[in-house]
Amino acid sequence: MPSVTPLPCLQDYEISPRTGFLPDTPPLRRLTDPYYAPWEEAIDDFNGLLLAGRLRERVRKIPLLDIDRLTTRPEQHRAFLILAILSHGYVWGKHEIVSETLPACLAVPWMKVAQELEMCPVVCHAAVVLWNWRLLFEDGPIDLSNLATLMTYSGSVDESWFYLVTTAMEAAGAPALPAIISAMQAVRDNDKQELLASLRIIETCTESLVTTFMRMYEKTDPYVFYWKIRPYLAGWENMAEAGLPLGLIYEGVDTLWTEGTDEYADMSHLSDEERRMFKYRKYAGGSAAQSSLIHALDIAFGVEHYPTRERRRSKMGAASLGIAEKKLTAMAPVDNQKECEVIVDAEADVEELNSIDRNDRYNNMPAKIPIEKVPAKPSLDRRPSAAVIGVPADIEPPKPTRNNFIQTMRQYMPGPHRRFLQHLQSCANLRPYILNLSQKIQQEASEYDDIDQQVLDCYNSCLENLKRFRDKHVQVVSLYIVNQAKKGPRIAHGGFAVAKGTDASQNQEFVNGEEDASNSGDEAGPTLFGRMKQALNNVFNNPEEEGQIEHSKSSSASSVESQASSSNLSQSLLSLGKRSAQNVFRHNFLYPQTALFTNPVRENGTATPPPAANAGAPSEQKPSAALDAQRNKLPTLGLARHVDPDSKVVRGTGGTNVLPFLQQSRDETAATRVLQ
Ligand code: HEM
Numbered sequence: 001m002p003s004v005t006p007l008p009c010l011q012d013y014e015i016s017p018r019t020g021f022l023p024d025t026p027p028l029r030r031l032t033d034p035y036y037a038p039w040e041e042a043i044d045d046f047n048g049l050l051l052a053g054r055l056r057e058r059v060r061k062i063p064l065l066d067i068d069r070l071t072t073r074p075e076q077h078r079a080f081l082i083l084a085i086l087s088h089g090y091v092w093g094k095h096e097i098v099s100e101t102l103p104a105c106l107a108v109p110w111m112k113v114a115q116e117l118e119m120c121p122v123v124c125h126a127a128v129v130l131w132n133w134r135l136l137f138e139d140g141p142i143d144l145s146n147l148a149t150l151m152t153y154s155g156s157v158d159e160s161w162f163y164l165v166t167t168a169m170e171a172a173g174a175p176a177l178p179a180i181i182s183a184m185q186a187v188r189d190n191d192k193q194e195l196l197a198s199l200r201i202i203e204t205c206t207e208s209l210v211t212t213f214m215r216m217y218e219k220t221d222p223y224v225f226y227w228k229i230r231p232y233l234a235g236w237e238n239m240a241e242a243g244l245p246l247g248l249i250y251e252g253v254d255t256l257w258t259e260g261t262d263e264y265a266d267m268s269h270l271s272d273e274e275r276r277m278f279k280y281r282k283y284a285g286g287s288a289a290q291s292s293l294i295h296a297l298d299i300a301f302g303v304e305h306y307p308t309r310e311r312r313r314s315k316m317g318a319a320s321l322g323i324a325e326k327k328l329t330a331m332a333p334v335d336n337q338k339e340c341e342v343i344v345d346a347e348a349d350v351e352e353l354n355s356i357d358r359n360d361r362y363n364n365m366p367a368k369i370p371i372e373k374v375p376a377k378p379s380l381d382r383r384p385s386a387a388v389i390g391v392p393a394d395i396e397p398p399k400p401t402r403n404n405f406i407q408t409m410r411q412y413m414p415g416p417h418r419r420f421l422q423h424l425q426s427c428a429n430l431r432p433y434i435l436n437l438s439q440k441i442q443q444e445a446s447e448y449d450d451i452d453q454q455v456l457d458c459y460n461s462c463l464e465n466l467k468r469f470r471d472k473h474v475q476v477v478s479l480y481i482v483n484q485a486k487k488g489p490r491i492a493h494g495g496f497a498v499a500k501g502t503d504a505s506q507n508q509e510f511v512n513g514e515e516d517a518s519n520s521g522d523e524a525g526p527t528l529f530g531r532m533k534q535a536l537n538n539v540f541n542n543p544e545e546e547g548q549i550e551h552s553k554s555s556s557a558s559s560v561e562s563q564a565s566s567s568n569l570s571q572s573l574l575s576l577g578k579r580s581a582q583n584v585f586r587h588n589f590l591y592p593q594t595a596l597f598t599n600p601v602r603e604n605g606t607a608t609p610p611p612a613a614n615a616g617a618p619s620e621q622k623p624s625a626a627l628d629a630q631r632n633k634l635p636t637l638g639l640a641r642h643v644d645p646d647s648k649v650v651r652g653t654g655g656t657n658v659l660p661f662l663q664q665s666r667d668e669t670a671a672t673r674v675l676q
Pocket residue numbers: 162165166169213216225286287288289290291294406470473476477480481652653654658662665666
């Protein structure tokens with residue numbers, strides 16, 4: 001008899017049967033070892049320092065601390081959260097130019113703690129949601145009546161509520177996890193009573209996910225979310241427009257090499273420029289798409305996600321999934337998916353199709369380090385191992401037919417949670433059992449047991465709840481991201497930076513940071529946008545004007561000019577920077593972060609030097625076409641950016657078209673229901 005994979009035991013994966021993916025006891029409120037006082041004290045002052053524009057100054061005074069004294073999981077969680085808050089505050093700043101380098105005092109310990117937790121060193125759902133709460137009344141429940149956050153980027157109640165709603169959802173969904181395991185055991189035992197009992201628990205949990213989620217509207221203002229909170233949750237992947245074309249340099253992390261360690265770290269055979277490229281890292285930012293709870297429900301119920309605009313179709317032609325299918329079948333549930341093929345949706349609205357970038361992040365995740373994009377040449381043949389570039393080693397490559405984005409989000413979960421999902425996937429048995437049950441009900445219409453019907457109904461009801469969550473999620477994303485992006489900031493700079501040294505006289509109303517009287521309220525967006533676009537068009541369409549630009553940083557300006565005809569990597573980046581810089585300094589001082597483009601290694605007092613002018617790399621080292629293409633896009637402000645109100649494309653975390661992806665995810669959930 002073939003051996004049966006044992007079902008996962010929650011505790012083996014640091015999952016609590018009571019609190020699920022949340023730690024069983026509330027996260028630590030402080031690292032009590034005085035050795036870590038410099039971190040705790042910086043966090044005590046974090047919101048004030050950021051507001052005063054002095055966070056970077058303070059961070060640079062933090063000594064490089066060892067993580068060896070963090071011996072327990074709660075301590076490691078707290079350290080990860082502290083470093084995530086300080087680091088993203090440092091990189092994105094407030095009214096400051098983005099920093100392309102993270103100083104070693106944050107980068108080195110963060111990388112090490114991340115390795116302990118088998119995660120990437122970037123803000124994530126686990127940090128701000130799972131490990132960032134406390135109970136107001138110790139003996140009270142983990143729900144919205146009894147929760148407070150430990151730290152936020154903006155210091156706003158809106159941000160606290162945003163995290164706490166998600167924490168409360170994790171708590172509400174927690175009982176579903178043991179119930180999933182007992183349902184799977186019941187399937188193995190063909191125990192329908194037990195299966196029904198377990199499904200009922202999951203049904204209640206998924207209902208409560210929806211009701212808790214809907215409370216987001218109560219205390220998180222969409223405007224505050226979009227313009228003041230979300231920019232700090234951005235990572236450094238697809239962030240060229242925000243000033244991080246190559247990602248972020250974790251100072252000290254890749255320079256720890258001493259002779260005798262691994263080959264990758266020995267960069268002595270590389271040119272200066274190649275070495276610099278090796279140092280960049282690209283990580284996605286924080287997103288609740290990293291919630292292991294939603295992944296676990298998908299796995300348990302057999303919901304499968306495909307690349308945007310691809311769908312499953314039964315080879316018998318009986319059923320299909322996808323956005324356009326909705327128009328044809330009103331999302332009728334699938335009756336048989338034993339044999340499916342993946343096709344590209346042919347009936348899709350052409351305009352909508354055109355808005356989908358087949359190479360976007362939801363379909364193709366970019367390399368974690370930009371050097372991987374550079375065509376190999378002998379000296380670069382030895383690519384770094386996953387461990388070296390900070391990607392957890394146990395990541396399975398996503399199946400080619402599956403949605404890459406959703407799979408890749410697992411890299412940003414704590415290692416044990418990620419492995420739990422892998423284990424769960426390996427023994428998921430609910431959906432095949434339910435499909436058989438449904439066939440039996442159809443074939444033996446007069447004889448089936450009432451319990452069969454109840455099990456089937458309850459399975460469908462859980463999926464219906466999950467689909468309702470995704471329905472509401474699409475609405476929330478429309479309001480909190482799409483609408484805000486189209487309306488634009490109420491004050492011209494969105495509460496962010498105003499560049500120093502710009503020609504204030506041309507744009508006085510923006511410089512003051514006050515609302516333009518003729519553009520107040522909801523009307524502000526289009527008019528402001530039009531004016532901005534016009535200003536940018538002037539630059540794009542008038543090369544003569546480009547030559548007249550005065551750069552505020554003369555060294556980088558001369559470097560830009562001197563490389564005008566070269567085709568090597570730094571030249572491409574710098575020429576990309578040229579336009580952005582012109583926009584910033586001449587016309588578009590609303591987005592000073594893009595001034596970074598004048599010099600891709602510009603950073604505030606940290607070590608990495610700028611590339612030598614005319615550094616002679618061979619022509620095949622051009623950056624990707626995608627990077628080149630960035631030069632034609634509007635400059636942006638991290639994730640907070642204003643888009644043309646007529647645009648069909650509004651980008652999600654990481655800069656890709658978000659709504660088609662989310663709608664398809666919802667439709668795939670709906671289509672997993674089974675016919676009765
Ligand atoms: C203001 C509230 C929220 C906004 C604006 C929002 C926004 C987004 C965006 C833009 C994405 C696309 C992926 C990305 O680019 O990161 C996404 C995906 C996702 N979000 Fe949210 N989200 C919110 C709250 C939540 C909450 C509370 C949950 C619950 C755990 C959640 C669960 C997910 C999941 C599971 C995905 C992956 C797509 C899917 O599985 O359907 N989101 N969200």
